Amino acid sequence: MAVVRLHGVLREEAGFRELEVDGANLGEVLQKLPERVREVLGRYSKYLVFLVDGRVIRDMSTPLKRGDVVDVTIFVGGGWGFGSRIVHCLISIPPIAPRVRIRLGGARGHPGAPHLW
DSSP, X not given: OEEEEEOTHXXXXXXXXXXXXXXXXXXXXXXXXXXXXXXXXXXXXGGEEEEETTEXXXXXXXXXXXXXXXXXXXXXXOOOOBTTBOOEEXXXXXXXXXXXOEEESOBTTBTTOEEEO
């Protein structure tokens, strides 16, 4: 049985924070979610990011074992555009690099441009 955790707007709209679902792979687990949760995931399907035990998974046939934690969140894009350059960030739970911070302002002389330090 896998633990499925919904984050952000997915949690708010579906009304669930965490569910235990039985399934052999990621696709099967997602199919066994309550209808309300599947509707919400369908609405945001272009932006969904799945993490199994902290690793980004794109293959729905990825096998799951008892106790795996499946985090479902959405890809967040945004930033400051400089011609064709746009900053994108992936918000993942749990954080992949907890020591990396993003500061707004002053990157390469552009006020409000994000940069890492």
